[in-house]
Amino acid sequence: MNIPNELFYTKTHEWAKKIGPREAVVGITDYAQKQLKDIVFVELPSIGKEVKMGAPCAVVESVKAAYDIYSPLSGKVTKINQKVQEEPQLVNEDPYGEGWFFHMEISDPNEFNKLLNPGQYETGAGFEH
Amino acid sequence: MKKTPLYDTHLKLNGTMVSFHDYSMPLHYSSIINEHLCVRENAGLFDVSHMGRFEISGDKALPFIQHVITNNVVRLADKQALYTPLCNEQGGIIDDILVYKWHDKSLMLVVNCGNREKDFLWLQKQATNYQPLEMKDVTDYVSLISFQGPLSCRMLEATLSYKLDHLRRFSFDNFLWNDTRIVISRTGYTGEDGFEIFVNAKQAVKLWDLLLEKNKQNGLNPIGLGARDTLRLEACLLLYGNDMDETITPLETIIGWTVKFDKGDFIGREALSRQKEKGIGRKMVGFEMTDRGIPRHGYPVLKGNESVGKVTSGSFSPSTHKNVGLCFIKTQYAKTGEAFQIQIRNNNYNARVVKIPFYRSIKKEGK
Numbered sequence: 001m002n003i004p005n006e007l008f009y010t011k012t013h014e015w016a017k018k019i020g021p022r023e024a025v026v027g028i029t030d031y032a033q034k035q036l037k038d039i040v041f042v043e044l045p046s047i048g049k050e051v052k053m054g055a056p057c058a059v060v061e062s063v064k065a066a067y068d069i070y071s072p073l074s075g076k077v078t079k080i081n082q083k084v085q086e087e088p089q090l091v092n093e094d095p096y097g098e099g100w101f102f103h104m105e106i107s108d109p110n111e112f113n114k115l116l117n118p119g120q121y122e123t124g125a126g127f128e129h
Numbered sequence: 130m131k132k133t134p135l136y137d138t139h140l141k142l143n144g145t146m147v148s149f150h151d152y153s154m155p156l157h158y159s160s161i162i163n164e165h166l167c168v169r170e171n172a173g174l175f176d177v178s179h180m181g182r183f184e185i186s187g188d189k190a191l192p193f194i195q196h197v198i199t200n201n202v203v204r205l206a207d208k209q210a211l212y213t214p215l216c217n218e219q220g221g222i223i224d225d226i227l228v229y230k231w232h233d234k235s236l237m238l239v240v241n242c243g244n245r246e247k248d249f250l251w252l253q254k255q256a257t258n259y260q261p262l263e264m265k266d267v268t269d270y271v272s273l274i275s276f277q278g279p280l281s282c283r284m285l286e287a288t289l290s291y292k293l294d295h296l297r298r299f300s301f302d303n304f305l306w307n308d309t310r311i312v313i314s315r316t317g318y319t320g321e322d323g324f325e326i327f328v329n330a331k332q333a334v335k336l337w338d339l340l341l342e343k344n345k346q347n348g349l350n351p352i353g354l355g356a357r358d359t360l361r362l363e364a365c366l367l368l369y370g371n372d373m374d375e376t377i378t379p380l381e382t383i384i385g386w387t388v389k390f391d392k393g394d395f396i397g398r399e400a401l402s403r404q405k406e407k408g409i410g411r412k413m414v415g416f417e418m419t420d421r422g423i424p425r426h427g428y429p430v431l432k433g434n435e436s437v438g439k440v441t442s443g444s445f446s447p448s449t450h451k452n453v454g455l456c457f458i459k460t461q462y463a464k465t466g467e468a469f470q471i472q473i474r475n476n477n478y479n480a481r482v483v484k485i486p487f488y489r490s491i492k493k494e495g496k
Contacts, residue, residue, distance in 0.1 A: 038162045040445040041423050041452075043474075059474065061423050063161040063445055064355055066474075085421070 001122065002030040004096055008072065008112055009121035010054075015096065016072040016115060019103075024073055027100040028060065028091065029121075036062045039091045044080040044102055051077060051104065053111055058101055060091065069101070073111050079103035133178035134272050134333040142351050150243040152179040154354050161355035165447040168319055168360055169490075171348030172278030174341055175357060177318075177325070178333065181245030182271055183238040183252070187262035191233040197255050198228065199379060199401070201392040207232045210299045210316055213387050214379045215248065216397030220404060221375035224248050225367060225384070227316060229301055239273070241369045255396065272333035276340065277323030277360075279490070280347065285313075285324055288343045293324075307332060318357065320364025321490050363446050363488035365415055365455065371426050372413070372441040372455055380404055381457065382413040383485065411438060412463035415485035417451045420478035422471065424454035429472040437462060440471060448488045458482070 007015045013032035017025045033039065041061035051057040057071035080102045084090050091099035116124060131152045139146065144155030155176070157164055167173050185194065194202050200213035209230055215223045224244040229237040240248045249266055256262050276285055286293050291304055293313070301314030309329050317323035328336050341349060358368065365383060367373055372382065379388050380401060388401055418424060424443030429436055443454030454471075462469060465484055470477040 037157070037160045040162075041421070043422075061445075063359060063447070064156070066423070066425065 002096070003118045003122050005118050007096070007118065008115035009118065010070065010072045010115060011124075012070045014070060014072045016112075018112065022075075022106050022109060023078070023103065024075075024106050025100050025103050026057075026072055028069060028095055030095050033092050033095045033099070036060060036067065037092070038063050039088045041066075042084050042088045042091060042101070044085060045077045047077055047080060049077045051075060053114070060088070071104075072115055073104065073106050074108060075104045075106040077102050078105050131179075133176055134330045135176040135178060135274075135337055138334055138337055139176065139351075144351070144353060147354070149179065149354060152242060154179060155351070157353040157355045158351050161353070161359060162447045164350060164352045164356035165359050167348065167350045168278045168321060168352055168356065169448055169488075170279070171350075172276065172280040172284055172323075172344070173319075173350055173352035173356070174337065175275040175277065175352050176272075176337070177275045177357075178268075178272040178330075179242040180268075180273055181238075181240040181242060181248065181266065182268045182273065182327070183240065183249065184235075184265045184267050185238065185252075185262065186235045187259065188234060189259040190236055190262060191230070193256060193259035193262060194228055194236055194238075195392070195395065196259075197252060197396055198226075199388040199395060199397060200228075201389040202228050202230060202236075203392065205230045208301055210301055210314055212299075212384075214373075214384065215251070216379065216395075216401070217375060218397060218400060219375075220378040220380070220397040220400035222369075222373045222377055222379060222382075223251055223375060225369055225373060229314065243370060270330050271327050272330045274326045274328065274333065274337055274340070275317055275323065276326060277317045277319040277352075278321050278349075280349075281321070281323045284344045284347065284349060285340075288340055296324075298322075307335065311336070318364075318366055319360040320366070320486060320488055321360075359444050359447055362442050362444055362453070362455070363448055363486065365486035367455075368442060378404060380409055381411055383415075383455070409460055411457045412460045413441065413455055413457055414463050414482045415453065415455055415487060416469075416471075416480045417453045417483050417487070418471065418478060418480050419468070420480070421452075422473045422478040423452045424456070424471050424473070424480070430456050430458055431470040431472055431477060432459075432462060433470075437469065446487055451487070453483075453487045454480075 013029045043059040051071040053074045056068040058069040139155045147156040198213040227239040312327040428440040430438035438458035440456045467482040
């Protein structure tokens with residue numbers, strides 16, 4: 001399982017990367033893309049949208065079904081990955097790189113403390129097989 | 130949870146198992162898209178042993194089947210199969226099935242997994258005037274392996290040393306394999322040339338392994354239910370429970386051609402001719418999304434603010450790279466090119482009626 005060290009994680013398999021004092025990038029984990037397989041559609045929030053930690057903020061669809069993606073942090077969406085909407089397979093190919101979902105301005109940096117670190121994610125996320 | 134005789138084989142092949150009408154079946158082994166394209170380009174092997182199989186025999190077996198189906202089985206030659214709905218008195222679709230006619234006194238039905246018990250009871254109830262009639266559910270004793278794709282004929286001939294040219298589309302015959310009788314039928318649910326093989330349940334694993342082993346280096350792969358669904362949707366073959374149920378008549382769908390009013394009496398005939406005379410309020414059409422978004426079963430179909438129908442099936446189509454579906458729409462809008470909207474998660478996205486099927490195989494069967 002690919003779980004990069006510099007990221008924060010949720011139990012629902014999203015990741016967040018801190019790229020400034022109040023700015024983060026959000027995506028879904030390698031485990032999530034492997035579970036979903038064949039991602040054929042990504043619906044991202046519009047720029048300016050307020051998102052809340054733990055609340056649905058995006059949708060990914062595999063061939064079979066649609067799944068909600070939950071925001072790892074609270075704040076406002078500042079930039080979205082247009083490319084991933086046009087080429088959803090980028091999420092499968094590069095979930096931590098080109099497959100990112102959106103940038104956000106975070107309203108409470110303390111929320112990072114509530115997220116899982118890589119070790120906690122690996123042991124505590126309850127991967128089902 | 131029920132298992133087919135190939136259950137352990139699916140696990141060995143790393144199948145992701147899901148529950149399907151109480152059977153544990155493989156959703157996919159590698160990925161739905163890979164498996165889908167494999168069937169379109171080479172060939173694929175499916176375990177469809179979950180489908181129900183009935184054997185019906187008796188002096189009046191043929192008139193009995195003719196009475197309960199809307200299509201015309203009497204015009205069939207021996208060893209030919211026929212696709213048909215089974216309707217209730219109101220013309221609603223109880224199931225869509227394949228009828229295999231050995232001869233006038235012996236027929237076989239393949240029915241949907243989820244309708245097996247319902248169909249069997251329904252048929253028994255209709256059989257009183259056709260006695261003596263023997264009806265057996267042989268699902269648990271006979272396995273069904275589907276071998277589909279442009280290379281399926283060549284592969285099957287080479288592996289089992291048969292000549293299959295004489296077997297035209299919707300024909301079937303007996304063959305001897307490994308000292309047991311198997312039945313091979315040139316039918317399928319993918320829009321490709323292909324075969325369905327009925328084999329004694331005890332021999333199913335052996336036959337599956339042989340077919341896969343001999344042909345995997347030429348591109349044969351096992352295929353799960355996920356790709357089975359996308360393949361059948363591209364070919365516009367209907368799925369019971371999604372595209373049809375007892376509140377839907379064949380005339381409203383795209384299988385109106387299976388209702389043969391000129392064949393004499395049959396169950397549902399009166400209601401269906403009344404519906405035909407009165408005019409049909411809604412029609413099933415094929416559509417593609419012109420906006421982004423994937424249509425799914427149950428999504429509302431809109432024309433401006435007016436609700437005009439519902440999606441029955443929808444998916445990303447791996448062969449056309451479009452998002453396509455089947456839906457019911459008010460008859461006045463059921464014409465090619467008509468633009469309408471699909472409501473997806475409370476937003477409306479544009480779609481338009483297109484000609485069906487969405488995908489047509491370039492290479493049809495050899496003969």
